[in-house]
Amino acid sequence: MITIVLLGAGNVAKHLYEAFLPLNLVKVIQCYNRKGIPIHENQEEVFVTDNLQNLKKADLYILAISDDAIVEVSDQLPFQNRLVVHTSGSVPMKFMNDKNIRGVFYPLQTFSATKEVDFTSIPFCIESEEENELMLLKNVASQLSKKVYEISSDQRNILHVAAVFVNNFTNYLFSLGNDICKENDVPFEILHPLIQETANKITEMNPDNAQTGPGIRNDIQTINRHLKLLNNDSQKQLYTALTEAIQIKYGKKL
Amino acid sequence: MITIVLLGAGNVAKHLYEAFLPLNLVKVIQCYNRKGIPIHENQEEVFVTDNLQNLKKADLYILAISDDAIVEVSDQLPFQNRLVVHTSGSVPMKFMNDKNIRGVFYPLQTFSATKEVDFTSIPFCIESEEENELMLLKNVASQLSKKVYEISSDQRNILHVAAVFVNNFTNYLFSLGNDICKENDVPFEILHPLIQETANKITEMNPDNAQTGPGIRNDIQTINRHLKLLNNDSQKQLYTALTEAIQIKYGKKL
Numbered sequence: 001m002i003t004i005v006l007l008g009a010g011n012v013a014k015h016l017y018e019a020f021l022p023l024n025l026v027k028v029i030q031c032y033n034r035k036g037i038p039i040h041e042n043q044e045e046v047f048v049t050d051n052l053q054n055l056k057k058a059d060l061y062i063l064a065i066s067d068d069a070i071v072e073v074s075d076q077l078p079f080q081n082r083l084v085v086h087t088s089g090s091v092p093m094k095f096m097n098d099k100n101i102r103g104v105f106y107p108l109q110t111f112s113a114t115k116e117v118d119f120t121s122i123p124f125c126i127e128s129e130e131e132n133e134l135m136l137l138k139n140v141a142s143q144l145s146k147k148v149y150e151i152s153s154d155q156r157n158i159l160h161v162a163a164v165f166v167n168n169f170t171n172y173l174f175s176l177g178n179d180i181c182k183e184n185d186v187p188f189e190i191l192h193p194l195i196q197e198t199a200n201k202i203t204e205m206n207p208d209n210a211q212t213g214p215g216i217r218n219d220i221q222t223i224n225r226h227l228k229l230l231n232n233d234s235q236k237q238l239y240t241a242l243t244e245a246i247q248i249k250y251g252k253k254l
Numbered sequence: 255m256i257t258i259v260l261l262g263a264g265n266v267a268k269h270l271y272e273a274f275l276p277l278n279l280v281k282v283i284q285c286y287n288r289k290g291i292p293i294h295e296n297q298e299e300v301f302v303t304d305n306l307q308n309l310k311k312a313d314l315y316i317l318a319i320s321d322d323a324i325v326e327v328s329d330q331l332p333f334q335n336r337l338v339v340h341t342s343g344s345v346p347m348k349f350m351n352d353k354n355i356r357g358v359f360y361p362l363q364t365f366s367a368t369k370e371v372d373f374t375s376i377p378f379c380i381e382s383e384e385e386n387e388l389m390l391l392k393n394v395a396s397q398l399s400k401k402v403y404e405i406s407s408d409q410r411n412i413l414h415v416a417a418v419f420v421n422n423f424t425n426y427l428f429s430l431g432n433d434i435c436k437e438n439d440v441p442f443e444i445l446h447p448l449i450q451e452t453a454n455k456i457t458e459m460n461p462d463n464a465q466t467g468p469g470i471r472n473d474i475q476t477i478n479r480h481l482k483l484l485n486n487d488s489q490k491q492l493y494t495a496l497t498e499a500i501q502i503k504y505g506k507k508l
Contacts (some may be wrong), residue, residue, distance in 0.1 A: 090476060108444055110451055112465065115458070123444045128304050135386030147416050149444055159445065161480040161493075166431040167452045168467030169496045175461035175503070177420040181425040184412040190362055190377045190403055191413070191420050192457050197364055198421045199453035203446050204369065207429035212364065222344060226415040234499050239415075241495045242423045245488050249429070 002026045005055055008064035009033035009072065011111040012087050014040065016064055026140055030056045049050055052076050059083065060139050060140065062105055067091050074100070082246035084135045089160040091154040093127050103137055106156060107145075110167055112233040125151035125159065145177045176235055183231065208250075215246035255457070256280045256394060260310055261327065262318035263287035265365040266341050268294065270318055273398050278399045280394055306330050313337065314394065316359055321345050337387045343414040346407040347381050357382035357391055360410060361399075364421055373398040380403035381412065409414045430489055437485065462504075469500035 006017055006028050008082045013033075016042050016180065029047070032040055036050030049055065052073070060079070064068055070086045074096035084104035096102045102125040111117060124141035126133040126148060127142040133149065144182060151159065151248040174195065181188040201210045214222040223243060230236045260282050268311055270295050283301070285293055292303030303309065304420040309332070317324055317340040325341045328350035331338065338350060339357040350356045358381040364373060377444045378395035380402060382388040388404065405413065411422075428449065435442040455464045468476040478495055484490045 035282070041412075046341070048320055090479075109448055110455070110464075112455070112459075116453050121447050123447060125444070129257075141485075145320050147444075147447075151440070151444075155440045157436065157479075157483060158440050159436060159485050161433040162434040162440075162442075162445060163448060164467055164469075164480060164493070165427045165434070167448050168465070168469060168500075170427050170449070170452050171456070171461050171464050172469075172496060172503075173419045173424050173427070173467075174456045175465060177416040178417040178456075178461050180419070181411060184409065185417075186405070186409045186412050187403070188416075189457075190379070190401075190405075191416060193375050193401075194417060195378060195420050195424070195453050195456060198424050199449050201364070201366070201369075202425070202428045202432075203443075205366075207425050207432050210425050211422070211429060213418055214426075215418075215422060215426075215468060225344075225411075226418060229411060229415050238495060238499050241492060242426060245492050246422075246426050248488050249426075 001056040001204075002060060002136065003056075004028045004031045004038075004060045004062060005032065005058040006030070006062050007032040008062075008087075009035070009037065009039050010064065010066070010136075011113055012107065014113075015111055015117045016062065017043075017106075019117070023143050026143055026172065029058055038167065057082075059136065060085065061100075062087065062222075063096075069153060071095050071097075074102075077223075080219075083128070083136065085128070085137065089156060089163065092157075094153065099168050101130050101133050103129070103133055104151075104153070104156065105137055105141065106151075108163070110158065120146055123147040123149055125149050126153060127155055128155070129155060163176035176238070180230070180235070211246070213246070215243040216250050218247065256314060256390065257310075258282045258314045258394075259284045259286065259312040260316050260318060261286040262288070262316075262341075263291065263293050264318065264320070264369055267318035269365055269371045269373075270316065270341070270361075271297070274336055277397050278345070280397055284311055284347040295435065300415075300444040307332050309333070310358065311336075313390065314339065314448060315354075315374075316341060316351075325351075326350050328356075337382070337390065339382070339391065343379075345408060346384065346411075348407065355382070355384055355387050357387055358405075358407070358410065359395065362413065362417070362485075374400055377403055379403050379408060379409070379410055381405060430492070433486075434484070434489070454504050465500070465504065467500070469497040472501065 029046045032097045061084045066070040067088050070091050080099040082100050085105040093102050093104050106125040107122050124145050126137040178188045285302045305317045315338045321342050326343050334353040336354050338354040341357040347356050360379040361376050363376045378399050380391040446470050
């Protein structure tokens with residue numbers, strides 16, 4: 001049995017705790033958070049501490065805490081030579097204090113408080129400075145998910161910037177679609193199936209082959225008509241910037 | 255029984271033909287395309303014509319043809335006072351020749367040749383200049399899909415520009431994510447579940463509430479680190495433009 005101490009009380013900590021609960025070979029033996037409050041409705045208070053000095057001995061310490069707090073908490077841990085990992089997409093492994101054996105246990109997904117999480121399809125990006133510890137992380141991650149990847153801190157950095165494009169910026173485009181519909185009394189839900197299919201397509205074909213629209217067709221008439229319909233400068237500028245970027249990227253095909 | 259003549263041989267025509275096949279109350283009695291070739295493996299040649307003069311009498315003529323051809327074909331139809339609709343997101347209904355009763359039968363989805371289509375969840379945007387014909391279109395659309403919307407040509411225009419944001423531009427962001435991963439030997443598939451979840455989230459919450467990332471947090475350090483990682487001016491410019499747009503839109507919340 002692999003024993004875990006889980007630090008943090010945010011969405012990642014809560015969802016991880018819940019995912020570990022049914023497992024037989026992995027057990028969360030203690031949680032830590034600054035308020036010392038249970039992070040699950042069935043968790044007894046005796047298994048939660050607000051004092052790092054009271055942390056139990058475990059095979060693995062998971063810092064599921066905000067990026068800003070990782071270095072500080074890793075410094076404050078009152079032990080050494082144990083396996084300590086964080087769950088962040090952007091903090092390099094080596095930023096943590098080297099008195100412990102460092103690693104990363106990063107579930108690449110967007111989590112919200114209210115939505116249930118099915119970890120089996122969530123990619124885990126793991127990293128460790130020692131081979132044995134990497135195997136242990138792989139073992140733990142494999143019990144939650146079918147998709148486990150060994151990813152260096154540099155590669156994780158790249159994934160993080162790519163994720164900004166495919167998640168943050170994409171969601172922003174959805175918000176503009178929503179605004180445009182709302183301003184014109186058209187229900188945005190009409191676009192939901194198109195959005196689903198746009199996301200589904202890239203699991204089956206390269207997004208370069210899925211690119212369509214007035215930009216790649218260089219359909220100037222439609223582009224101008226669309227720009228006239230938009231009644232907000234920020235929307236117009238972004239429409240132009242994205243259309244130009246599409247034309248730069250696929251220009252040779254035109 | 256409602257009889258249909260289906261014009262066109264592209265993805266929309268083929269998928270519509272297939273979707274009509276199992277229906278009892280609606281029947282495609284003839285197809286037209288310039289080459290006079292069957293658009294389905296089980297279709298007999300006798301039901302296909304390459305000559306508009308040979309079109310049979312039917313309750314409904316569906317022009318599932320390219321935007322550019324709609325006006326011309328509607329002019330060339332050798333009959334009048336029949337119900338003629340197109341399937342385009344961007345061509346106004348009244349562009350068609352008014353010798354016939356005009357309408358629109360627009361399935362709002364992105365179609366590809368190879369991928370099977372489940373019409374039951376695809377929104378149909380219908381429009382007609384006469385009330386009886388609108389009811390007939392609603393009847394036909396309802397047999398294919400649970401989602402049928404009466405949408406004016408002006409509203410359809412708005413949907414079309416919103417669709418450019420949530421489909422064309424979104425796919426372009428996916429293609430950049432793919433490029434960034436490829437240039438750095440990271441498998442893009444690691445991001446597929448994040449992309450799926452990004453699209454799923456907006457069916458349950460307003461995209462304004464789902465917005466996250468360094469832009470909305472005004473996390474200058476991460477933004478600058480990301481800009482350094484990007485090795486292509488077009489990617490850098492778009493990262494900056496989208497980050498600024500997010501900050502303009504949500505600025506008041508910062």
